[in-house]
Amino acid sequence: MSVMIPFKEFPQRLKGTALFYALLITTLIGILLTALISIWMYYRGAHQRDIAIWENIESVESAFLYAQSQERTIDQEYFPFTTDSILMTKRPWGFFELISCTPVAPSSSAITKTALIGRKSPAHTCLEMLDTRKALALSGTSQLVGRAIVPRGGITTTTVNGVPFQAGQAIIGSSSSGDGTLPSLDLDVLNNQQSSFDHEQYTIRELGDSFHLSFNQIPILIKGKVLELERQNWYGPIVLEADSLIRIGENARLNGLILRAPSIEIDTGFTGQLQAIASLEISLGTQVYLTYPSVLAILPKSGFSRRQSGRLRIGKECKIEGTVLGLKNSTNDDQQLLATLQQTALQGRVIWQGGLEFSGQITGSVYCDNFFYRGNSGQFFFNYLVNGRIDAPSRSQHWVEPMIWNTGNKAVAQWLD
Structure with missing residues (x-):
């Protein structure tokens, strides 16, 4: 089937x-x-x-x-x-x-974090002077803003060399008579500025016209009898040390450098940031601009004689953001320190153990032994401040100064690359 x-x-x-x-x-x-x-x-x-x-x-x-x-x-x-x-x-x-x-x-x-560290100190006091018993005479546009410690003679206003007092009010703040005193200085920091460099911690070499070195690298030391920089564009941890003179030309561009020599000259029109440390003299031409946090320091060495008076000359229309420092050597009370700041705009602090001739504007504070003024005919006026204004409260509360004091909190002064 x-x-x-x-x-x-x-x-x-x-x-x-x-x-x-x-x-x-x-x-x-x-x-x-x-x-x-x-x-x-x-x-x-x-x-x-x-x-x-x-x-x-x-x-x-x-x-x-x-x-x-x-x-x-x-x-x-x-x-x-x-x-x-x-x-x-x-x-x-x-x-x-x-x-x-x-x-x-x-x-x-x-x-990477790299920075310069300084100390913060508020600028409540605009002026501190030694008690020479002679009144401080203000003329022209001179004015003090903040707290002032002046000689026992007090503060007067006057006409000098045909220039009358024009500011309206001599002091905006308070004043007292006494003997202005510097805060406690950090002697280790000051002594380091005059001690010899440890060559093992530096690279000794020559540089080209343009050079950029990070601050986390080994510093470079350049030495010579006379060092002249005309067109160099240098940035970084570089030290210039001369036996007699360092001269910086108008077209040089320097940032972060340290200069050490008996005499330092900075030509008219220079712009940069540096620390200049001299034992005899620092001279600035006109219209020099030193950016924050620059330092100009006269620190006489031992054996400094009266004929070698430490001298600071700052030309007209200069702008300085930082510190001007002139300290006598503790071993010689006979030293003469003189500073001339003509029509200068300075933001920071002036610490000068000697005579100060000043005109312009200081936004910050001043410590000095005395002021002086030279008339047109060469007359010398002791404790006269002519056309100089000192304003402490207007300085930034975030301002950080060099570490020359034993007081004040540490803070970053400048961030670096």
Whole structure:
């Protein structure tokens, strides 16, 4: 007996177009999945980099604050033997401290912090003078703003050399008679400015006309009998030390340098930031602009004689943001320090253990032994201030000075690269 099996039709094969679309959809899904995985990996890596950057910032910040709190020179690792290890260096740089914190493990995301450190001290007192018992005479546009400590004779207004008093009010603030005294000085910082450089801590070399050195690198020392800079464009931890004279030309561009010589001359029109330290004389031409936090310092050496009077001359229309300093050597009370600031705009502080001839505007404070004024015919007027205004309250509360005091909190004076 035969059995009949019914015939079933098998499905037709997929047409070519349907197969194409199936493959296309599969490919698109694969591409989409690959893109999603790539995006996830990218953001996961970016998140890890962000974490690494923030950990680096926290480590550097912690190391920087630690170094700032120390009173000693530092050259060591912070968090040693870890991936967050930071190389800390702290050394004197002129009248400031230089702190640099750099990650030991090099990385494209590594953060470095380098700064000059000084001290903050509020400028409530505009003027302090020695008690010479002779009144301080104001003439022209002279005016004191803030608290003033003046000789017992007090403050008077007068006409000198045909110039009457024109400011309306001699002092806006308060005054008292007494003997102005300097706060306690940091003798270690002052002595460092006259001590010989440790050559092992410096690279001695010649530089081209253009040179940029990061402040976390080893400083460079350039020595000579006479050093003259005309067109050099130099930035970084560079020290110029001359046996007799350093002269800076108008077209030189210097930032961050220390100059040390018996005599220093800065030509008319120069602009830059530096610390100039001389034992005999500093002379500035007209329209010189020294940016914050510059320092001009006369520090006579031992054996300084009366014929070698320390002298500071600042030409007309100069602008100085920083500190002017003139201190007698403690071994010789016979020293004569004289300073002339003509039509000068200074923001900061003047500390001068001698006679001061001043006209212009000081936004900050002044300590001096006395003022003097020379008339047109060569007459010499003792304790006369003519066309000079001193305004302490207008100075910024965030102003940071060199570390020449034993008082005041440490603070960042300038961030460096």
